[in-house]
Amino acid sequence: MPFAFYDLETTGRSAAFDHPLQFAAIHTDDDFNVLETVNLRCRLSPHVLPSPGALAVTGVSLDQITDPALPNWFEMMGEIRGIIERWSPSTWTGFNSLRFDDPMMRQSFFQTLQPQIYAMQFDGNTRLDVLPIMYAVHVLKPECFTWPLNGDGRLSFKLEDLAAANGFEDHIAHDALGDVRATIHLLDQVRARAPAVYTQFLQNRDKQHVHDLLRSGHPVQLIERFGGPPRSVIGVGCGFDANYASRGIVLDLARIDPRDLAAASVEDLVRLIGQSPKVVKPVKTNATPAVFALDDADPMIADRAAYVSSNVELQDRMGRAMAQHYAETYPPPGPDEEIKVENRIYDGFYSPADKDHLLRFQSCGTWEARVTLLDGFEDDRLHQLAIRMLFLERPDLLSEHMRSTASANLLARWTDDDAPKNGWSTFTSVEAELQEKETSGDLDALQVAELREFYADRRRRLEAIAAAG
Structure with a gap:
């Protein structure tokens, strides 16, 4: 399948209340040969106060973002919709895109009245994020890459640092087209240096593949990062959120023996989900997660995984507990609470x-x-x-x-x-x-x-x- 590498420069970091000022994308074949390049800009929408930090990072001037010769936000998003339709099906690929660019695109499609806010996921399109791929490479094949440090001596997973440390020269950072080219370079290097990681992520684009992996009862390795270096969780699929089937559940088998949960009530499991350190991990199966089959699990892990796999009732309770956890963590607004239209994007x-x-x-x-x-x-x-x-x-x-x-x-x-x-x-x-x-x-x-x-x-x-x- 072809790839559509893309990046945004925006008025700020809020998907709901900021908007893109620049959209750049490069369409390639599956060997990363360039098929088409686009680089679009729009002027600032009158309802947004741009963040000074965003303007400082991108280096754009006020004259640039208020240039009346530029298309407006509505017009640019309509042009992007046409590009997506023309390039479909493709794998829409970015760097930190699933956390930032993708939600920003959905909100912009919603707020500019495009007919399909999930355009990057429909019509055969899939999604890929190179940042979690780099986390996985750091855990599974660290010798394959040079890992840069920031000014504090800590690992840096910034795009500009990773790309420069691994052979990408003349990177124009925080320009959308420059960042797209750096992203292509990094993914190409993963394909060459860590092909098994690359292949697994391509498989994980398929939501059904991830579902099957979590249902298999086979031990899995989940790669995650929260501030420090990326880490590996050794676990097994333990059901799915009862209210949201695309949220799988992985139980950390190195931290807990699932037999200890045999008599646990749904309320007990809700408390377990909320405890720290986390032993229950949600996995969005439709977001190309960093989850891998673990073929060399030690006997203790294999035994615990087999117990969970055979205990459908535990999986059911865990699914109901996960649904309750999210309902309690993100309660619906009260009857008198005003809801901004931007926050109603997922109302139906x-x-x-x-x-x-x-x-x-x-x-x-x-x-x-x-x-x-x-x-x-x-x-x-x-x-x-x-x-x-x-x-x-x-x-x-x-x-x-x-x-x-x-x-x-x-x-x-x-x-x-x-x-x-x-x-x-x-x-x-x-x-x-x-x-x-x-x-x-x-x-x-x-x-x-x-x-x-x-x-x-x-x-x-x-x-x-x-x-x-």
């Missing part, structure tokens, strides 16, 4: 009628025509997002009252000092970040002053529109 699939209406909304060509389509959505999320998109791109097509109300709501968001962690940027948060970046030397005094004026001007403009109503 669109109806066939709404998918058809989205296609009309995308293809009709003018914002004047899109105004006539606002009331045609069954899903209230889509109606809300369509109005917002019109406010962002053609506010003149909305009534003065609607413009004023939307501006007041956005101003309230930007001045909300109780914004959630990993939420949207506010005037308070960007000022704190400006001070931090000036102190660290990431931004000089002139850059900081320019950014302060930029944020102040955005506030003045929004206050004027809000006051007009």
Whole structure:
């Protein structure tokens, strides 16, 4: 299957409340020969305060992100959708993409009213992330690569460090196209130096393959990393989340004898899942996990795995416990709690009628025509997002009252000092970040002053529109 290597540069780190400014991708055959290269940019959406840290890292100027000659966010995401359709089926591959780029893409598809937010997973497409592949190589074949250290003498798994230490020269870091080329180089080196790891990850693109491995009762090796060096967990599949079939469960057999769980209730298992160090590991089977069959397990591990494999009732209890654990960890909002539309992305699939209406909304060509389509959505999320998109791109097509109300709501968001962690940027948060970046030397005094004026001007403009109503 061909590969589609891609990377984003964004306004910040929140998938729900930031957006891509640059999308770069290289389509290759399965030997990494380049078939097509794309490099797209869009201008800053009016509803987002870009993070000063993101601007400092990417090095883009305010003139670049506000260039009126660039397409808007809506237009760029529509072009990306067309590229995905043209390149399908492919393996969409990035570096830390499953944690960052992939959720950002889903949110951008959702918020710009694209008909399919899972475009990188449908129509035969699969996903691959080179960062967990590098974790696995470090554990299983460490001699195959040079492992760089950061300024504190600790292992660095940054793309620019790994690529440079292993033969990739002239890397333009934090430019999306430069990062794509570095990612291709690293995966090509894995294929050459650690072919068994490479082959296993290609197999793990198939969700059913991972399901079968976890159901097999065969001991497995799960590679993970939380801050320190990557580590290996020796365990066995022990059921699946009762509410989410794509979340498998691995029991760490080096830390616990499953026979000790014979009389454990679901509530006992919920507590076990929450304890530290973790002995119960969730595994997303549809996210190309770093899980491998272990062919040389010692007799104790093999015996414990056989016990779990034969104990369907334990697996069932563990599945119910995992579902309860997630329900308690991420409880649904209360009846009076406001839910931002961005956080409703997973509230349900669109109806066939709404998918058809989205296609009309995308293809009709003018914002004047899109105004006539606002009331045609069954899903209230889509109606809300369509109005917002019109406010962002053609506010003149909305009534003065609607413009004023939307501006007041956005101003309230930007001045909300109780914004959630990993939420949207506010005037308070960007000022704190400006001070931090000036102190660290990431931004000089002139850059900081320019950014302060930029944020102040955005506030003045929004206050004027809000006051007009």
